[in-house]
Amino acid sequence: MTATVPATEAAPPPPLLHADDVTVVRDGRPILDEVSLTVRPGEHWALLGANGAGKSTLLGLCGAVTHPTHGTVEVLGRRLGTVDLRELRAYVGHVNPRHPLRSPLPVREVVLTGLTNSVEPVPRRRPTPEQEEQADHLIDLLGLAHRADARWPTLSQGERGRTLIARSLMPRPRLVLLDEPATGLDLAGRERLLDSLDTLRAAHPELATVLVTHHLEELPAGTTHALLLRDGRLLASGAVDDVLTSDRISKCFDHPVHLERTDGRWSVRTRR
Numbered sequence: 001m002t003a004t005v006p007a008t009e010a011a012p013p014p015p016l017l018h019a020d021d022v023t024v025v026r027d028g029r030p031i032l033d034e035v036s037l038t039v040r041p042g043e044h045w046a047l048l049g050a051n052g053a054g055k056s057t058l059l060g061l062c063g064a065v066t067h068p069t070h071g072t073v074e075v076l077g078r079r080l081g082t083v084d085l086r087e088l089r090a091y092v093g094h095v096n097p098r099h100p101l102r103s104p105l106p107v108r109e110v111v112l113t114g115l116t117n118s119v120e121p122v123p124r125r126r127p128t129p130e131q132e133e134q135a136d137h138l139i140d141l142l143g144l145a146h147r148a149d150a151r152w153p154t155l156s157q158g159e160r161g162r163t164l165i166a167r168s169l170m171p172r173p174r175l176v177l178l179d180e181p182a183t184g185l186d187l188a189g190r191e192r193l194l195d196s197l198d199t200l201r202a203a204h205p206e207l208a209t210v211l212v213t214h215h216l217e218e219l220p221a222g223t224t225h226a227l228l229l230r231d232g233r234l235l236a237s238g239a240v241d242d243v244l245t246s247d248r249i250s251k252c253f254d255h256p257v258h259l260e261r262t263d264g265r266w267s268v269r270t271r272r
């Protein structure tokens with residue numbers, strides 16, 4: 001009789017980001033306390049927590065913007081502290097809603113600044129025809145084709161957000177970090193932005209994203225994992241359906257809520 005050989009499970013792809021027991025101390029106080037996070041290709045993480053919980057601090061570590069006080073962070077297999085942070089940052093897309101652009105650049109030019117990771121176009125650096133084509137492709141993907149020539153000051157908040165996501169994708173990053181991308185958007189703006197993120201994830205299945213928010217309504221349906229922070233400490237982390245429960249969210253925000261998921265999206269209301 002031939003023994004049945006169990007099918008070997010494929011090894012998970014190597015992580016794009018691995019933060020191991022990281023602590024960040026500021027003014028003698030841990031604002032992030034022994035937190036771990038591993039992000040692999042195709043995963044879409046939500047970092048959730050109340051104001052001051054440490055979300056932006058953790059995102060700063062993910063984006064190689066800051067160093068941990070204790071613990072280790074590896075971004076794209078390179079350990080922070082042993083590599084040039086600027087070089088590493090070029091491979092991680094970072095969408096900052098407070099993008100400090102002052103000049104009235106058209107959408108296409110703003111997207112192209114993603115190539116040089118600069119706020120303004122770098123003089124004498126002209127994009128290649130392939131790069132221009134890629135910019136147009138991303139503008140289209142983010143639903144902005146009709147606004148490609150519109151200038152930055154005339155864009156709505158939501159159009160700016162989507163322009164910045166397209167910009168972050170120009171260097172073909174493997175990891176994109178989104179810091180409260182729906183802040184200040186009206187209902188339609190938020191929904192368009194979330195649709196764009198889901199379209200993006202479907203078009204680039206290897207891409208991983210980490211999105212910070214305090215509003216569960218602002219999570220795209222394609223969110224796969226979540227990490228909850230409370231007072232700088234890890235409350236829960238893992239597959240989204242295991243982590244996003246009414247009890248855990250109530251504890252995370254110190255408020256009794258009832259959480260529901262409908263058609264992939266979440267909504268909360270106070271539990272009475």
Ligand SMILES: Nc1ncnc2c1ncn2[C@@H]1O[C@H](COP(=O)(O)OP(=O)(O)OP(=O)(O)O)[C@@H](O)[C@H]1O
Pocket residue numbers: 026027031049050051052053054055056057058214
């Ligand atoms: N450079 C710093 N020096 C001292 N304290 C800091 C510094 N940066 C952040 N903090 C404090 O650390 C805590 C966590 O800040 P962080 O911005 O990471 O929280 P957050 O969860 O992103 O908050 P929010 O939702 O309000 O943006 C806050 O209490 C903040 O005041």
